[in-house]
Amino acid sequence: MTDLSGRTALVTGGGTGVGAAIAAALAEAGAKTTICGRREEPLKDLAAQNAAINWATADITDEAAVTELFEAHGPFDIVIANAGAAESAPLARTDLAQWQRMIDVNLTGTFLTLREAQRALGKAGWGRLIAIASTAGLKGYGYVAPYCAAKHGVVGLIRALALETAGSGITANAVCPGFTETPLLDESIANIVAKTGQSEEDARAALTKTNPLGRFIQPDEVVAAVLWLVGEGSGAITGQAISVSGGETW
Numbered sequence: 001m002t003d004l005s006g007r008t009a010l011v012t013g014g015g016t017g018v019g020a021a022i023a024a025a026l027a028e029a030g031a032k033t034t035i036c037g038r039r040e041e042p043l044k045d046l047a048a049q050n051a052a053i054n055w056a057t058a059d060i061t062d063e064a065a066v067t068e069l070f071e072a073h074g075p076f077d078i079v080i081a082n083a084g085a086a087e088s089a090p091l092a093r094t095d096l097a098q099w100q101r102m103i104d105v106n107l108t109g110t111f112l113t114l115r116e117a118q119r120a121l122g123k124a125g126w127g128r129l130i131a132i133a134s135t136a137g138l139k140g141y142g143y144v145a146p147y148c149a150a151k152h153g154v155v156g157l158i159r160a161l162a163l164e165t166a167g168s169g170i171t172a173n174a175v176c177p178g179f180t181e182t183p184l185l186d187e188s189i190a191n192i193v194a195k196t197g198q199s200e201e202d203a204r205a206a207l208t209k210t211n212p213l214g215r216f217i218q219p220d221e222v223v224a225a226v227l228w229l230v231g232e233g234s235g236a237i238t239g240q241a242i243s244v245s246g247g248e249t250w
Contacts, residue, residue, distance in 0.1 A: 002231040005030035009230075010069075010076040012060050012113055013083030015042030017182035018132060021219035022080055022226050027052035029227065034073045036060070037083065060109035070116045077124070078230050079117035081110040082132040086184060088143045088191055099146045106150035111157060114172070118165065127170035128230040131158050132222070135178045138241060138249040151176075155241045162239030171238035175225045178245030179207050180217040213246035 009026045013019040014035025020042070027033040027050045036058040037043055043055035058069045060083045070076070084106045087098055110131050121127040136144065137151035154174060161172040179185055185207075192203040208215060225244050229237060243249045 002029045002227045004078070004230065007031040007077045007230075008075065009033045009078035009080065010073070010113075010117075011035050011080040011082055012058075012109070013037055014080075015039060015046055015055075017184055018177070018180060018219050018222050019080070019082040020046050021223050022082065022132075023053060024050065025223045025227060026078065026080075026230075031078060034076070036069055060113055061104040063112055066109075066112040066116050070120050075120050075124075076117065077121075077126060078128045078130075079113065080130050080132065080226065081113040081117075083109055083113075084132070084134075084184075086144060086147050086188060088147075088188070088195075090143055091145045094146060102146035102150050103153075106147060107153040107157070110154050114157065114161060118161065118170070121170055123168075125169040127165075127168075128234070129158075129161065129165075129170065129172040130226060130229055131172075131174045133158075133174040133176045133241065135176050135243060135245050135249045137174065137176050138243060158241065159239050166238065169235070171229070171235065173229050173238060174241040175222060175229070176241050176243045176245070176249070177222045178211050178217050178243075178248045180219060180222060182219060185216065211246040211248050215246070217244055217246065 009031040011019050011023040014023040015037040023033050023035045034054045035043055036056045040057050047053045047055040058065045114129055117129050131154050133154045134151045136148045137155040140148050158172050158174040189203045193200055222244055225242055
């Protein structure tokens with residue numbers, strides 16, 4: 001079992017889905033964990049379940065808000081840049097506003113989070129920086145071009161950061177899940193149903209086919225990868241984009 005006693009952690013987008021699962025696991029492993037997001041209610045609900053979890057509202061696309069988050073609630077040994085969002089449309093019908101939203105939340109927000117994390121860690125001698133990217137950072141998917149572009153950017157950002165922090169005791173990695181059973185997936189399926197007229201069952205089946213295992217990834221499988229990267233023996237693992245996808249990508 002991973003022992004994070006004495007460690008401090010931050011999980012952005014930590015109120016629901018994969019972020020909430022990661023935060024709960026970090027706290028259970030002994031880390032004093034802060035979760036942040038835009039909506040107060042899910043943050044409060046999760047924090048109420050574990051005394052080791054604190055919460056703060058923050059918009060990770062706002063530079064001043066990210067700086068304030070680290071100043072008010074840090075320092076953090078472990079930073080999980082998880083916050084993200086997905087919208088879909090054919091590229092020809094994607095307007096600049098949608099493109100900018102996807103870049104802002106998925107790439108710029110991750111950049112701001114990891115930049116502040118590295119600044120705060122300084123010469124601490126130990127740190128774990130993890131971006132929750134996506135298989136969309138490793139391959140293309142139709143109708144989500146801005147999301148794919150942003151997640152590919154996250155993978156590149158991590159690879160560059162890993163070189164900058166090499167030898168410092170700080171590692172930087174990306175975890176890239178395939179379609180994962182979360183509220184975000186539910187929203188994507190609802191969008192497919194609304195736009196195509198497919199049944200929910202057919203929409204889910206179409207997405208499931210992308211995974212060689214024939215099923216969706218579960219949040220606890222993403223959590224397991226994160227716990228490995230923050231646990232003992234992970235010091236040589238840096239600059240990696242680890243696919244949690246049942247063999248869809250590698």
